[in-house]
Amino acid sequence: MSTKVKNIVQVALCALLIFGLSLTCWFKPAETFSQSENKVLAQFPELTLESLANGQFMSGFESYTQDQFPLRDEFIGIKNFTSLNVLQQMDTNDIYLEDGYLAALVYPLSEKSLDRVSDHFAHLYKNIFSKGEGNVYLSVIPDKGYFLAEKNGYLSIDYQKMIDLLKEKNPDFKYIDITGLLSIDDYYFTDTHWRQDKIVDVAQKLASEMGVELSGDFKTNVLDKKFDGVYLRQLNLPLKGDTITYLTADHFDGCTVTRYNYDSKTNKIVPTVMGMYDDKKAESYDPYEMFLSGAQELITIDNPNATTDKELVIFRDSFGSSISPLLTEAYSRITIVDLRYIKSTSVAPICKMLGIELENADALFLYSTLILNNASFI
Amino acid sequence: MLFSSIPFLYYFLPCVVILYLLAPKPAKNSVLLLASLVFYAWGEKKLVVLMIAAILLSYIFGLLIEKYKDRKNLSRLFLILSVVTSLAMLFYYKYTDFFIYNFNAITGLSVPLLKIALPIGISFYTFQCLSYTVDVYRGDVPAQKNFIALATYVALFPQLIAGPIVRYSDVALQLNERTHSFEKVSYGIRRFVIGLSKKILIADALGELCDIFKSSGDKSVLFFWLYAIAFTLHIYFDFSGYSDMAIGLGKMFGFDFLENFNYPYISKSATEFWRRWHMSLGSWFRDYIYIPLGGNRVSKLGHIRNIFIVWFATGFWHGAAWNFIIWGLYFGVILVVEKFWLMKYLKKSKVWSHIYLLFTVVISFVIFNAADMAEAFRYIGGMFGIGGYSLVSAESVYYLRSYGFLFILGFIGSTPLLKNLTAKIREKSLTAEKILNVAEPIVMVVLLVVVTAFPVYGSFSPFLYFRF
Known part of the structure; x- marks a missing residue:
């Protein structure tokens, strides 16, 4: 190709790209929500003299153009691919790829966060469980970094120090160590969470430490839908997604699962009976939400065929959604509380109002290191 | 507006290129000037007026310096006025709080800081204005009679906010006559x-x-x-x-x-x-x-x-x-x-x-x-x-x-x-x-x-x- 032709081709190609994307920017209808990022997308800002004068229009427009850019997810994939594979960075936006697993950097250890969590735990213990006859347990779920980070040269917190600090800050809780039962194979490749089919031994250990036994008889089911985990959705890298395998048991049929949600219109808490697994959410962009319908502030699971008449309250994050069903065999009632959506100070009054007895139940505080080290949510 | 932002790359730049291509030759500088003012106002809003004032002063002083080039004292006076007004503007916006802060530190007084926001690119366009009037005074270049051409030189968006500091003498001819090619x-x-x-x-x-x-x-x-x-x-x-x-x-x-x-x-x-x-x-x-x-x-x-x-x-x-x-x-x-x-x-x-x-x-x-x-x-x-x-x-x-x-x-x-x-x-x-x-x-x-x-x-x- 002669230099003259090259100049023409270069101008034509670059102009085509810029003007093509520019025209698409101008005429593409605005989307409202990004499922891959789980966020509301910026809309065209209000154009007024005031918004122009104070700069709100300009900053709003910049956000709008970023959020509404054509092929946004693909461009995000290109950015992350470039950072990891071309620029050879160890992580992109604190997420790294090692041994086929996408994992988040958990660093540095935040003692402030552990204090905050422990304050909430202490409040619940003092106001509810110290008054009853049940025992209180604490268990920490290691994130994938526990298995991947240090040995592969990624920044890593001192997990043992975190556990020791938590034990020290929560002296009334009996600690159950589950780290020895887990390995990286027990987690999804592209998601934060552990795989339900791989944690039956963990459920058995927890149950055993809490004085009940689980048979561990479950039927294995495979969800007929590809599961792109949260890290893959964020990075949009060219990786194979995961498959969700979920467990069912005969006693599930006799269980009544009720979720309690606050309805802002009626200002009331509304109970809804649902299944152990949510078929609709299994079809959504985040099929992990199928376990106990994902993020819910308060759930009860009543099992009239339980092997004991004991009750258990689980304070949990999203990891708890997949393990809680496995514990139902041994408990006549399991109450599941997510402190991200219900204040620790509101737990007792709300449960009292709903007629859910907590005082004499055993309590299990089951949290992942991801949440414990970043407890701004609670 | 940043060159590396989506609004610049996929909204501003394509529009300016199209308008520039469509504009007849005599209007091309006006298109560039208008685009440059929008570009500047996007980040600085009202302070665009300050830049226009700086350009206007340079324009007037440039004409006066040239007009009285045979009367050295008068010509020098206009140059001094040009330099003083340009530097005063720069000093007021960029250095006032620095001097107050140090004055307070030395005297122990607590004169309140004015907290003046620094207009983007003021150091660059002030230096361009200064170089223009000085070059006119030295007789290196003739004064620019066309305000739009001078304003285009100072405000031209490619170099407006972070340089390079383009000397008027380097682009004076191109403001009136420039060539475009695929190359x-x-x-x-x-x-x-x-x-x-x-x-x-x-x-x-x-x-x-x-x-x-x-x-x-x-x-x-x-x-x-x-x-x-x-x-x-x-x-x-x-x-x-x-x-x-x-x-x-x-x-x-x-x-x-x-x-x-x-x-x-x-x-x-x-x-x-x-x-x-x-x-x-x-x-x-x-x-x-x-x-x-x-x-x-x-x-x-x-x-x-x-x-x-x-x-x-x-x-x-x-x-x-x-x-x-x-x-x-x-x-x-x-x-x-x-x-x-x-x-x-x-x-x-x-x-x-x-x-x-x-x-x-x-x-x-x-x-x-x-x-x-x-x-x-x-x-x-x-x-x-x-x-x-x-x-x-x-x-x-x-x-x-x-x-x-x-x-x-x-x-x-x-x-x-x-x-x-x-x-x-x-x-x-x-x-x-x-x-x-x-x-x-x-x-x-x-x-x-x-x-x-x-x-x-x-x-x-x-x-x-x-x-x-």
Whole structure:
């Protein structure tokens, strides 16, 4: 190709790209929500003299153009691919790829966060469980970094120090160590969470430490839908997604699962009976939400065929959604509380109002290191 | 508006190009001026009026200086008025709080700070206005009769907010008559895309590392050095990337701006470094301060005085803070030492002189980027183990691994290696040249796609030189 032709081709190609994307920017209808990022997308800002004068229009427009850019997810994939594979960075936006697993950097250890969590735990213990006859347990779920980070040269917190600090800050809780039962194979490749089919031994250990036994008889089911985990959705890298395998048991049929949600219109808490697994959410962009319908502030699971008449309250994050069903065999009632959506100070009054007895139940505080080290949510 | 932002790349620039192409020749400057005002107002809103006022004053003083060129006293009076009003504007907006702060510190008084926001690019457009009226006074160029042409020169958006400081004499003819060609546009696109890539792929990433270092609680000697080297590369790729984009955009609209950087990190002395770094600023100070003061054609003491005046001004131009003044004077001292003693030794060894220069520059940029002098001393001390820091830390090792390839890219990109290599390949074989001609448009499109992806992701950061 002669230099003259090259100049023409270069101008034509670059102009085509810029003007093509520019025209698409101008005429593409605005989307409202990004499922891959789980966020509301910026809309065209209000154009007024005031918004122009104070700069709100300009900053709003910049956000709008970023959020509404054509092929946004693909461009995000290109950015992350470039950072990891071309620029050879160890992580992109604190997420790294090692041994086929996408994992988040958990660093540095935040003692402030552990204090905050422990304050909430202490409040619940003092106001509810110290008054009853049940025992209180604490268990920490290691994130994938526990298995991947240090040995592969990624920044890593001192997990043992975190556990020791938590034990020290929560002296009334009996600690159950589950780290020895887990390995990286027990987690999804592209998601934060552990795989339900791989944690039956963990459920058995927890149950055993809490004085009940689980048979561990479950039927294995495979969800007929590809599961792109949260890290893959964020990075949009060219990786194979995961498959969700979920467990069912005969006693599930006799269980009544009720979720309690606050309805802002009626200002009331509304109970809804649902299944152990949510078929609709299994079809959504985040099929992990199928376990106990994902993020819910308060759930009860009543099992009239339980092997004991004991009750258990689980304070949990999203990891708890997949393990809680496995514990139902041994408990006549399991109450599941997510402190991200219900204040620790509101737990007792709300449960009292709903007629859910907590005082004499055993309590299990089951949290992942991801949440414990970043407890701004609670 | 940032060159590396989506609003610029995919809204502003395509509209301006279309309007420019559609406009008849006499209206092309008006299109560029209007676009430049919108570009400036996008970030500075009402302060666009200040820039217009500065241009208007330069326009009027330029005409008056020329009109009374035969009456030297009157002509000089208008030049002085022009210089005073331009500098007064710059001093008011940039330096008032600095003087109040130091006045309070010396007297113990507490005169309230005015907290005046620094208008973007004021240091650049003030210097362009000054060079115009001085050049008219000197008779180097005729006064511009067309206000739109002069306003286009000062406000031209490619170089408005971060340079290069274009001299009126360099573009005076092009304001009235300039040529457009595929060759120029193609070159302009190449320079723009390369500049954008330098900014987004290297400068921003290394800037991130600097931010990580500053907020790290796990500092070590290795981390201090990583920071210092990362910032040295960051500022070069940020600023020279911007200059590349400015030159590239200028070419697309038919202007030929002079180069602003010439691989400064391959220099073997600070003297050479400043002939290669921010060349438009260096030549401005040389032509409008150093030489009028007598340059080196005075006594030895007078020469040293002139050097220190220029380097004090260079430092102060960069910012109203002591670390910038110290940074300027630091180079003043080094240049004096080189001129009167060191240069003869530097010429003896290419390797040692290069190590000396890089060390000098790295230290200088630690001072430059410090929040204050206490931080500068702390960081420089940290580089040499002062302060009880360990030699390495977990974070420093991690970030060395994570940014190692970017450092290598930065080192290579700071030299003319790639440029020389492609030039040699082109010279050697016609086939190789044809292959390069095929590859170049493909590489440009790929780079353009990649550098679009970064701001879409939302990780872009403002250009460093905006604050000057």
